[in-house]
Amino acid sequence: MCYFIKIGRINVEMYYCLFARYFKWIVFRRSVAEAAMSTSARSTVNTLGVVGGGQMGMGITVTAATQGKKKVICVDSNAAALQKSLENSKRILASQVTKGKITAQEKEEAIARIVTTQDLNSLKDVDFVIEAVPEDPFFFICLNIHLFYGWIKMTINNKIQKNEKVKKSIFEQVSKITQNDVILASNTSSIPITRIASWVSEDRRDKVCGMHFMNPVPVMQLVEIIPGLQTSNDTKAKVIALAEQMGKTTSVSRDDAGFIANRILMPYINEAVFVLQEGIATKEDIDKTMKLGTNVPMGPLTLADFIGLDTCLFIQQTLYESTKDSKYKPAPLLQRYVEAGWLGRKTGRGFYNYEIKKDK
Numbered sequence: 407m408c409y410f411i412k413i414g415r416i417n418v419e420m421y422y423c424l425f426a427r428y429f430k431w432i433v434f435r436r437s438v439a440e441a442a443m444s445t446s447a448r449s450t451v452n453t454l455g456v457v458g459g460g461q462m463g464m465g466i467t468v469t470a471a472t473q474g475k476k477k478v479i480c481v482d483s484n485a486a487a488l489q490k491s492l493e494n495s496k497r498i499l500a501s502q503v504t505k506g507k508i509t510a511q512e513k514e515e516a517i518a519r520i521v522t523t524q525d526l527n528s529l530k531d532v533d534f535v536i537e538a539v540p541e542d543p544f545f546f547i548c549l550n551i552h553l554f555y556g557w558i559k560m561t562i563n564n565k566i567q568k569n570e571k572v573k574k575s576i577f578e579q580v581s582k583i584t585q586n587d588v589i590l591a592s593n594t595s596s597i598p599i600t601r602i603a604s605w606v607s608e609d610r611r612d613k614v615c616g617m618h619f620m621n622p623v624p625v626m627q628l629v630e631i632i633p634g635l636q637t638s639n640d641t642k643a644k645v646i647a648l649a650e651q652m653g654k655t656t657s658v659s660r661d662d663a664g665f666i667a668n669r670i671l672m673p674y675i676n677e678a679v680f681v682l683q684e685g686i687a688t689k690e691d692i693d694k695t696m697k698l699g700t701n702v703p704m705g706p707l708t709l710a711d712f713i714g715l716d717t718c719l720f721i722q723q724t725l726y727e728s729t730k731d732s733k734y735k736p737a738p739l740l741q742r743y744v745e746a747g748w749l750g751r752k753t754g755r756g757f758y759n760y761e762i763k764k765d766k
């Protein structure tokens with residue numbers, strides 16, 4: 407496009423054309439430099455590293471070991487959580503055998519492919535890493551004070567650290583432990599991928615990508631893929647390929663608060679909590695209305711318990727803080743439940759009560 411404007415004796419068109427050429431040259435030089443800087447990511451994933459063996463991490467581990475036939479090294483800093491997750495994964499696999507989805511032999515083969523460890527250095531030789539540690543660590547402090555007139559039981563449980571310290575430290579460490587061509591994916595529900603990429607060295611940022619699995623991973627079909635600003639197309643293609651090898655279907659979202667699923671789902675859950683808080687309906691009627699009225703498998707409060715109320719609150723807070731739009735303000739009742747330690751199924755109590763299965 408050229409502009410013919412004469413300002414006195416100056417031919418603006420000429421200056422414009424010269425500037426456009428110079429600009430194109432700069433863009434060309436930058437893309438050549440970037441291409442030279444970034445190497446392509448490892449193509450074949452034989453061994454997958456998963457960091458965090460909680461409900462998502464273990465779901466990813468089991469799915470990769472069964473559907474993807476990958477060897478999986480699952481790292482969790484908490485030995486008890488790891489043991490519990492391993493038992494859970496065996497239960498998931500046993501139920502898949504019962505449902506005829508896999509054979510008993512496939513179950514045994516999948517279990518044999520899973521290694522659990524507390525040592526992050528075990529990821530030294532993996533081909534791909536998926537991080538699934540919590541977004542927001544909760545420090546639960548219970549204080550019992552015995553006074554002369556009787557017991558006063560105080561529970562202080564509202565110290566919420568609103569930072570991403572755990573994930574940051576994992577990315578910093580794992581990017582140094584693993585080889586440079588290894589993709590580092592995050593299962594984050596809400597932290598911007600471009601921010602996560604900033605936690606690793608510049609020459610590795612093109613290999614950081616969001617890989618947002620849905621809960622429960624072995625059952626849910628979708629994985630949201632979220633490329634950050636610096637994620638290369640090569641990385642994005644390889645993340646999609648791994649998701650497909652795990653039997654999943656993918657959708658792609660821009661790196662924006664909540665991505666697609668949580669941007670829509672969390673305000674829906676939050677509104678259901680407001681309806682409960684305002685006494686408009688009972689929790690049973692809220693769930694029944696949405697389940698039968700909109701033909702979804704479960705109502706919003708049951709779903710929130712399933713996801714984890716801490717996770718729901720954190721995502722809602724992230725949406726609110728990143729947009730400053732009052733429509734995302736977390737419902738006070740959701741905050742109270744989290745402060746009470748009623749986090750849903752995983753703690754045995756959320757909007758409903760649950761029996762926690764004891765490991766044999």
Ligand SMILES: NC(=O)c1ccc[n+]([C@@H]2O[C@H](COP(=O)([O-])OP(=O)(O)OC[C@H]3O[C@@H](n4cnc5c(N)ncnc54)[C@H](O)[C@@H]3O)[C@@H](O)[C@H]2O)c1
Binds near residue numbers: 540541593619714717
């Ligand atoms: N729960 C959901 O429905 C859901 C869905 C999609 C994505 N996510 C995301 O997945 C991630 C994990 O969520 P979750 O529900 O599995 O949490 P979770 O609490 O069930 O599991 C997290 C695990 O990480 C471990 N961990 C903590 N610090 C660690 C460290 N430094 N090194 C190794 N392991 C560590 C914990 O011991 C725990 O077992 C979060 O980012 C969450 O937002 C959750």
